[in-house]
Amino acid sequence: MAPHLPSVQDPEDEPLYPELLESTMSVEGDLEPDGPPGPRRATALAPWFTWKQGLTERHGLTIGGSWGMLWQNYSDSRIDEHNAVGSKFTFNLSYALTNRGQPNALTFDMAVEDRRPLFTDLAPLQAGIGAGSAVPTAATWGDFSLGITQAYVRQNLADNRFQYAVGKLFAPNFVNAYPFFDDNRQFLSLQFSTSPTIAVPLRGFGGVAAAFPTEGGLYLKGGVFTPYSSDTGWTIDDFFGEDAKFYFFETGWSGLSGRGAPIHARGPMDRNNFHITSWYRDALNDGSPRAYGFAFNANFMAGEDFMWFVRGGWSDGWLADRNLSAGFGWRHPNAPSDLFGFAGGWTSPAADFLDSQYTTEVFYRYHLTENLALTPVLQVVLNPTLYPTRDSMTVLSVRARVTF
Structure with missing residues (x-):
């Protein structure tokens, strides 16, 4: 398992400054297990995990991966595709280039991924939009061949008060991210994973930095990316050769880390955050106009096992100009890797002739072992924006994921 390298600590030996640049969909975040399995069967891969831990301790190299499978069924579909099955394979590695074992280690991270439909013509990402939902019903379950999707260096400096990452990055890891944004483990709909009102690029060259200027929870975070994404291409030429860029700046308050397995399983923010x-985003060379906007997030714990959140945004020049979402997650006290989630949200499209869409989602992630989880998911879409002749659409999903 990838080591935590806390620097400034509280009296309980917990990191004082959370890792704002790590997330469950980043390389470092996805190398971590989801959490203790509770009173269930132990994993059969224990010898493999022991060998990997020794590899990290001896050579500073951490490896790991996951394979997931998602089935979705659409009660109505504008394109008459009522089922979609997607596969998502990920292999991650993280290597300490300098200062191994120290808080200021310079680390190289890389992710190799393959995503594709299985047994159906479309992957869930494309099928959900084709069915009529303006908000993808499976945010990252798309279609591209095996390739490098993330490759960057990262470092923490000044007793963890300053953090940066540069290279090919998955921008949604950093822009308006929050604990429930990972559709590998949590909500599937983009309504609740990222913000529908932000024209955030996906995989491309860029840089991001975060700083803690005070002893409290205040933080500042900002970055710049190429807006021209490529799933498996490098895009460094786009960053330096094109004028168009995507910029963001974020300020907020993050609570101190707490003990126990966090409900968000290494989300990019701490469990109490605002x-x-x-x-x-500059105008693009395909004729897309410049776009800009604001978004907010609040997520807080109520007790040790319940987290609520409220999120929203406004934009100009993008496909959706307003959205609002709220929901919660609850973990079973005796099975802290299990997670129950419920959320509801509203998104208003920028085009006046399109109706606003309302989405609700409920899921239960059930861990058979520490590294194997099954998650049934139900989404109900009211007034599907891209299927105006239908009042509602039901999306039933089952997600299976194994980590190794």
């Missing part, structure tokens, strides 16, 4: 995000 922030405001501003963003701007």
Whole structure:
């Protein structure tokens, strides 16, 4: 398992400054297990995990991966595709280039991924939009061949008060991110994973930095990315050769880390957080106009096993100009890797002739072992924006995921 390298600590030996640049969909975040399995069967891969831990301790190299499978069924579909099955394979590695074992280690992270439909013509990402939902019903379950999707260096400096990452990055890891944004483990709909009102690029060259200027929970975070994403291409030429950029700046408050397995399983923010995000994207060479907007997030714990959140945003020049979401997650006290989630949200499209869409989602992630989880998911979409002749659409999903 990837080591935590806390620097400034509280009296309980917990990190004082959370890792704002790590997340469950980043390389480092996805190398971590989801959490203790509770009173269930132990994993059969224990010898493999022991060998990997020794590899990290001896050579500073951490490896790991996951394979997931998602089935979705759409009660109505504008394109008459009522089922979609997607596969998602990920292999991650993280290597300490300098200062191994120290808080200021310079680390190289890389992710190799393959995503594709299985047994159906479309992957869930494309099928959900084709069915009529303006908000993808499976945010990252798309279609591309095996390739490098993330490759970057990262470092913490000044007793963890300053953090940066540069290279090919998955921008949604950093822009308006919050604990429930990972559709590998939590909500599937983009309504609740990221913000529908932010024209955030996906995989491309860029840089991001975060700083803690005070002893409290205040933080500042900002970055710049190429807006021209490529799933498996490098895009460094786009960053330095094109004028168009995507910029964001975020400020907020993050609570101190707590003990126990966090409900968000290494989400990019701490479990008590409030922030405001501003963003701007230049006009693109395909004729897309400049776009800009604001978004906010609040998520807080109520007790040790319940977290609620409220999120929203406004934009100009993007496909959706307003959205609002709220929901909660609850973990069973005796099975802290299990997670129950419920949320509801509203998204208003920028085009006046399209109706606003309302989405609800409920799921239960059930861990058979520490590294194997099954998650049934139900989404109900009211007034599907891209299927105006239908009042509602039901999306039933089953997700299976194994980590190794």
